[in-house]
Amino acid sequence: MESKSEKIIYLTTPLYYVNAKPHIGHAYTNVLCDTFTRYYRWTGKKVFFLTGTDEHGTKIEKTARESKEEPLAYVERMVPLFKDLWRLLGIDYDYFIRTTDEVHKTEVAQILRKLEETGDIYKSEYKGWYCTPCETFWTGLQLAEGRCPDCSRDVQELSENNYFFKLSKYQPWLLDYIQTHPEFILPEIRRNEILGFLREPLEDLCITRPKARLQWGIEYPNSKDHVVYVWFDALINYVSAIGVSSDPERFLSLWPADLHLVGKDILRQHAVYWPIMLKACGLEMPKTVLAHGWWTLSGAKVSKSRGNIVDPVALSRAYGVDAFRYFMLREVKVGSDGAFSEDLLRQRYSSDLANDLGNLWFRVASMMDKYFACAVPDSEGAGEELLTRRTLELWGKVNQAMLRHDPQAALDAVWEVITAANQYVEEKKPCVLAKDAGRKAELARTMAALADCLAHLAAVLLPFLPDTARKILNRMNLSSRTVFPDAGSFAAVLAVSGTLLERGDALFPRLEDEKDEPEKN
Numbered sequence: 373m374e375s376k377s378e379k380i381i382y383l384t385t386p387l388y389y390v391n392a393k394p395h396i397g398h399a400y401t402n403v404l405c406d407t408f409t410r411y412y413r414w415t416g417k418k419v420f421f422l423t424g425t426d427e428h429g430t431k432i433e434k435t436a437r438e439s440k441e442e443p444l445a446y447v448e449r450m451v452p453l454f455k456d457l458w459r460l461l462g463i464d465y466d467y468f469i470r471t472t473d474e475v476h477k478t479e480v481a482q483i484l485r486k487l488e489e490t491g492d493i494y495k496s497e498y499k500g501w502y503c504t505p506c507e508t509f510w511t512g513l514q515l516a517e518g519r520c521p522d523c524s525r526d527v528q529e530l531s532e533n534n535y536f537f538k539l540s541k542y543q544p545w546l547l548d549y550i551q552t553h554p555e556f557i558l559p560e561i562r563r564n565e566i567l568g569f570l571r572e573p574l575e576d577l578c579i580t581r582p583k584a585r586l587q588w589g590i591e592y593p594n595s596k597d598h599v600v601y602v603w604f605d606a607l608i609n610y611v612s613a614i615g616v617s618s619d620p621e622r623f624l625s626l627w628p629a630d631l632h633l634v635g636k637d638i639l640r641q642h643a644v645y646w647p648i649m650l651k652a653c654g655l656e657m658p659k660t661v662l663a664h665g666w667w668t669l670s671g672a673k674v675s676k677s678r679g680n681i682v683d684p685v686a687l688s689r690a691y692g693v694d695a696f697r698y699f700m701l702r703e704v705k706v707g708s709d710g711a712f713s714e715d716l717l718r719q720r721y722s723s724d725l726a727n728d729l730g731n732l733w734f735r736v737a738s739m740m741d742k743y744f745a746c747a748v749p750d751s752e753g754a755g756e757e758l759l760t761r762r763t764l765e766l767w768g769k770v771n772q773a774m775l776r777h778d779p780q781a782a783l784d785a786v787w788e789v790i791t792a793a794n795q796y797v798e799e800k801k802p803c804v805l806a807k808d809a810g811r812k813a814e815l816a817r818t819m820a821a822l823a824d825c826l827a828h829l830a831a832v833l834l835p836f837l838p839d840t841a842r843k844i845l846n847r848m849n850l851s852s853r854t855v856f857p858d859a860g861s862f863a864a865v866l867a868v869s870g871t872l873l874e875r876g877d878a879l880f881p882r883l884e885d886e887k888d889e890p891e892k893n
C-alpha cells in the first residue's frame with residue numbers, strides 16, 4: 373500500500389449528462405481539469421484524472437424516448453460524442469466512468485446497503501415539487517413564484533413513497549467541518565453561499581424514484597419498485613471508479629480526492645450531499661471542491677435547454693485546439709462567469725497568440741537563422757540580462773498561481789514575459805548589432821537570452837497550450853523530458869546553447885480576414 377506521502381493526486385470532473393452533445397461549459401470543466409493534471413505532472417507528481425458520463429434519470433429517459441430509442445441504445449450513441457471531444461481537445465484523463473458500468477452499479481448498491489445498516493436511510497412518503505431539467509426536488513417554500521428557484525422553469529407536484537437519506541442528522545457536523553476547513557469549498561464566495569444555506573434546517577434527501585415514474589436507473593437494493601435518484605447514483609462515481617469496496621488498496625492510494633472540479637450550479641450536491649454521504653460511510657472528505665463560473669451567451673448560461681449552444685468542436689476546428697483552450701483559461705478567472713463571444717476569441721487569437729507569442733517565435737527564429745545559421749550561440753553572459761532574470765522568476769509565479777487554482781494569473785505572468793521579450797528585441801535591435809563587427813558578442817548574448825527565454829516560455833506553457841509548447845520545444849530540439857526532470861530543478865537543466873533551431877511555419881497563422889494587415893516584424 374502506498375504511504376500518505378506517495379499518495380497520487382486525484383482530480384475529478386463532474387459526470388456529464390448525455391442528453392445532448394457537449395458544449396463550451398462541459399469543455400471548460402475538462403480543459404481546466406486537464407490543465408491542473410498536466411501542471412501537477414509537470415511538477416513531477418503522480419496524478420489520476422477521472423471524468424465520465426451521467427447516464428441515468430428522468431432527463432435521459434425522456435430524451436431517449438423523444439428520439440424513439442431505448443435509453444441504453446441512446447446513451448451508447450451519445451457517449452462517443454464526449455469521448456471524441458476529449459480526444460480532440462487533448463484531454464489527458466486516466467479513466468472514463470459511465471454510471472451504466474456494471475462495476476459502478478454494484479458499488480452504488482454496496483453503499484446503499486451500508487447506509488441502511490448504519491440506520492441513515494428510512495422509508496417515508498414524499499410530497500414536493502420536482503424540476504425535471506434540474507432533476508431536483510423542491511419544497512413549496514423553496515419555489516420562486518411557483519417555479520424552480522434554480523432555472524425558473526415549471527415544476528410538477530408529486531406525492532409518493534420513497535427512501536430517504538438522513539442529511540439532517542449530519543448538518544451540525546458539516547457546518548463545523550466547513551467552518552474549520554477553509555480550503556474545502558473554493559472560491560470563498562461559494563463557501564459563504566453554502567454556509568448560508570446550512571444556516572437553515574437541512575431536509576433529508578429523497579434518494580429513490582418509484583419505477584412507476586422512472587425506470588431508467590439503478591434498482592434500489594431492497595426494493596424492486598424503486599430506482600436510485602440520479603444524483604445519489606452519480607456522486608458515488610468518485611469512489612466507485614477507484615474501487616471503494618472492490619479494490620481497497622487502489623482506493624487507498626487515491627482517496628481522498630484532491631480536487632473535485634464542478635460548476636457553481638452543482639456545488640450544493642458536491643458540498644452538502646456528497647460530504648454527508650462520505651461521512652455516513654465512514655470515508656474521508658475530499659480536500660477541495662472548486663466551483664467555476666458559467667459561460668454565458670447574451671447574458672444567459674450556455675445550455676442545451678436554453679438553445680444557446682457554443683460548439684467546442686467548431687471553435688477548435690476554426691481556431692485550433694490550443695487557441696480555444698487558451699481563450700477559456702485566459703479570459704476568465706476560475707469562479708467568475710465569462711461572457712462568450714467569438715469576437716473575443718478572435719481578438720485573443722490575433723493579439724496574444726499570433727502577435728505576441730507567434731511573432732516572438734518568428735522574429736527569434738528568423739534572426740537566429742540569419743545571424744547564426746540556426747545554431748543558438750553560447751549563452752555566456754546571457755544570465756545577466758534582465759530578460760533572463762524575469763524568465764527565471766516566471767517559474768515561481770506560475771507555480772504560485774496554479775497552487776491558488778488560478779490558471780488565468782499563471783498565463784498573465786507568462787504573457788508579461790512574452791511582452792518583455794518582444795520589447796527586448798525592440799530595445800536591443802539585433803539587426804543593428806549584426807551590422808557592427810565589434811558587437812558580435814553582444815549580438816550572441818542577446819540572441820542566447822532570447823532563445824533561453826523562448827525555451828522557458830514553451831516549457832511553462834506545456835500544461836496550458838500543450839501542442840504549441842511541444843512544437844516550440846521540438847523546434848528547439850529540447851524534448852519536454854530534458855526540461856522537467858523534477859520539481860526543483862527545471863530551470864537549471866535548460867541547456868539551450870548549441871542547439872539547432874528549426875524555423876517552421878507560423879505558430880498561429882493569421883486569420884483569413886486579417887491577412888491583408890501588414891506583418892509586424
Ligand code: MSP
Nearest residue numbers: 386387388389397426606607634635666667673674
Ligand atoms: N450530471 C451532473 C453532474 C453529476 S457529477 C456527479 C451535471 N451534468 S451537466 O452535464 O449538466 O453539467 C456538467 C458540468 O458542466 C457542471 O459542472 C456544469 O456546471 C458545467 N456546465 C454546464 N453548463 C455550463 C456553462 N454554461 N458554463 C460553464 N459550465 C457549465 O450537472
